[in-house]
Amino acid sequence: MSAAATRTTGQDHLWSVDEHLEDILATVRPLEPIELQLLDAQGCVLVEDVTVPVSLPPFDNSSMDGYAVRVADVAGASEEFPAVLTVIGDVAAGSAGLLQVGPGQAARIMTGAPLPPGAETVVPVEWTDGGMGGGPVSGMQARSLSPEGASGQVRVHRPAEVRAHVRAKGSDVRAGDLALAAGTVLGPPQIALLAAIGRGTVRVRPRPRVVVLSTGSELVQPDTELAGGQIYDSNSFALTAAARDAGAIAYRVGAVADDADTLRSTIEDQLVRADLMVTTGGVSVGAYDVVKEALSSVGDEDEAGGGVDFRKLAMQPGKPQGFGSIGPDHTPLLALPGNPVSSYVSFELFVRPAIRTLMGLEDVHRPRVRAVLETDKALTSPVGRRQFLRGKYADGTVTPVGGAGSHLIAALAQADALIVVPEDDTSVEPGTEVETILLT
C-alpha cells in the first residue's frame, strides 16, 4: 500500500470560500411546497399568488357604537334642539341585519355591524342621549341590563354627513385583488391578512428538517463525568440551536464514536427525517477521521450528484470541509470540521445559507457591513487564507474578542460578529475598515 492510497483527486487544490459556497447553493434546491395550517406556516415562504375571494369588509358596516339613521332626520340637530328618533332595535356585530330604517327611525348599531337598509349614516352614541332622556352619554348600557335590545326614543345632538362612520364594502381589499404575491415571507401581518380573507391553509415551502450529528470518540455528553482525554460535546448543541435560529426544525443526534460502521448506520437511520444533514468532526487528515471513510459508501455512487466530496478551503478556521448528497433522495450533507469555533463559523458561512435556500428565501445570507477595526495592535492573518475572527460590533466599529484559535469557544460566546480578513492581507492595522458579518 503506497502513500498514494490516502490521496484523493485534486486534494492539493485549495477551494476558495466563495467556490465552496457557490457549489452548495448551486446544488441545494428549495423544498417542495406543501399545504400548511396558517399558524404552522409562520416564517415560511408562500409559493402561490393569493387573490382575495371576497371583498373586505364584505359589507358596509359601522366603525362606531351608535345609531344608524337617515341624514335628513338629523340635519341641524343640536344638544338644545335634538333630533328625536324612534329606536327600532339593535344591529349587533354578526347579525344578518334584517332591520329596515325608515324616516324618523334609528337602529342602535354596534361597531362592525352591517349598516341596515334605509340607514345612510351612523351617529356615535356619544352624540346622543343613549335613549336615556338626559344629556350626552359616554357609552351604551350593557346588553345584560336590557337584553331585549334598544327601544323607545333617542335624542341625537349633532348632524352627520352621509356615510359618516361607515366602512364601505371593499374599502380594504376587493375580490380579485392580489392579497399576497408568491415569495412573500409569512409574518404575523401576512397571517392576519390571509385569515381575514378566509384562508385557513396556505401553500408554502416547509421548514427544512435538519439532522445534526457530531462525531468523535473523545466526546461525552454534558452532566456526565469527564474521563482522561475526554471533552464535552458542544457542537451538536450549538449547531442544533443555530439551525433552529436559521428557521429549521432541527434534530440533535449527539456524538457518534469514531467508527465508520456505526457512523454509516447512524446516518442511514437518520436520513428518513432529514432534508439536510450536518456532521462535525472527522474530515481532516487523521487516521481516525471516519466521516470521510463512512460517507464514501453511503448512497448511490453511480448516480450523478451522489457522494460527498472532501476539500480543503482557503479559510481559517474551517479548512477541511465536506459537501455532497447521500441516500436515495440525494439528501444534501455538509461535513464540518470538529473544532467548535471552526464548526460554528462553517455553519454560519455554509449551512445557514443552505437552510435558507431550502426554505425558498431570497435573503439567505447574514447582513454584512463595513466597520472600523478597534484594537490595540494589528491583526495578523495567514497569507492565502480568508480569516474569520470573532468580534463585537457596535455603532460602526468592531472589536476582536479572543484570539484566532479554533478551540476558543468562550470568546465565541462573547462575539456577535465575524471580522473578515481577505486572503491577500496578512496584517490589518487598527482603524482600518473591515468587512464584518453581523451574527444577530
Place this chain on the structure above:
Amino acid sequence: MSAAATRTTGQDHLWSVDEHLEDILATVRPLEPIELQLLDAQGCVLVEDVTVPVSLPPFDNSSMDGYAVRVADVAGASEEFPAVLTVIGDVAAGSAGLLQVGPGQAARIMTGAPLPPGAETVVPVEWTDGGMGGGPVSGMQARSLSPEGASGQVRVHRPAEVRAHVRAKGSDVRAGDLALAAGTVLGPPQIALLAAIGRGTVRVRPRPRVVVLSTGSELVQPDTELAGGQIYDSNSFALTAAARDAGAIAYRVGAVADDADTLRSTIEDQLVRADLMVTTGGVSVGAYDVVKEALSSVGDEDEAGGGVDFRKLAMQPGKPQGFGSIGPDHTPLLALPGNPVSSYVSFELFVRPAIRTLMGLEDVHRPRVRAVLETDKALTSPVGRRQFLRGKYADGTVTPVGGAGSHLIAALAQADALIVVPEDDTSVEPGTEVETILLT
C-alpha cells in the same frame, strides 16, 4: 337606571400611550426561573452566573493530526536529512493517553488527542513520510486499513518548536472563570459554551405562555362560508403569530361570541395555562362589548392589583384598552380593541414589551429610528392623539402604506414599520423627519 350606570370612574381621563405602557411594565414581573435542558433554554435569559467547573481544554492536546515527539529529536530535520523515529503507537482523540514518548520515539497523534507524557511538541503528518518510507504525505492512512495502529518508523522532515501545535490546558477558559453572567440571552454560541463546560441544564426564565382569545359574534373561522354580517377571525391568528415572534409559547383560542358568561368561563378555563392573557374586541362603548362586563367579575376583587381597568388612550388606532390582572395568580391580561389594525398596533406597543418583560429581557422594545417621510402630500393626524401609521422603511426613509383606517389589514401586510405622529402634530409635511418603529 340613569346614564351614569354606564360610566366608570375617571372615564373621561385620556391615558397617554406612555402612561399605559408604564402601568403595564410596572405591573408585569419576570417569570420565576426554572431549570431547563440546554436546547429548551434557547432564547431564554440566564438567571445565574455560570462559572467554569473544569478548564478548557481539560488537558494539553494536539491541534493537528501528526506525531508527538521530543523537540531535540527533530532539531535540524529536513526532507534530505530526516529525523528517523520509532513509532510506539497511536494516541486517538478520547484515549486516556497511556503511551510514554521517550528519546528517539514518536507517537502518532490525532487532533484533539491528549499530548502523551514525554512528548514536547507535535509535527503535522504533512511534515513526515507518514511511516510510508517515501516523500511527504498529505494525510494518514485510514485506521480501517491498519487497525492495529501505527508502528515501524517515521521520517520527520522539519523541526518543531516546543509546544508547537499544542493547545494548552486552560487556554480557552480556566476553572473558576465566569463563563456567562446572569442576564445573558442564550443564543447558539452561549449554548455551545455551556455544553462545552459540561452544563446539560441551566437556570433561566422560561418562555411565557400566552393565551390569545378573540371575541365577537360576527367572527367565523377561515375556510368556512360567510353568512350575512359575518367576517373572518383574523386577530387570534395574527396575535398568536406575533406572540410567538416575540418569544412566547402562544395558544390560540379563537373567537368567542359576545356573551359575558361564555367569555368568563372560557377565560377561567384558559387561566391554568396562561402567564399572560390577551383578548381582542369588546372593550369599547357598545352594548355588546362583553369583555368589560365579563372581566369585572373574574378574579378576586378584594385583593390589591386584581381586576381589569378599562381606559381610553390618546392614540390612534387603539383608543379603547384594558389592562389588569385576573384569577388567583393575578395573571396579567391585556384587552385590546377588536379592529385588526388596532389590535396589531396595540400588540406591538403593549403586549410585546409585556411578553419580553416576562422573559426577563432588558431590551423589550422594537428599535426606533428617525426617518425622512416620503409621501406626496402631508399626513394629517387628530390633535391630542398619538397616531401610528403603517409604513415601509428603507435606507433612512419611510413611506406610508394604506390609510389611517383601523380596518385596513391589507396595507398592514405590506408594512414593516410604524410612523409615529406626536399628539400635538396635526399635519406632517413630506420630507420631515419622523419617529419610526421598525417591526422586523
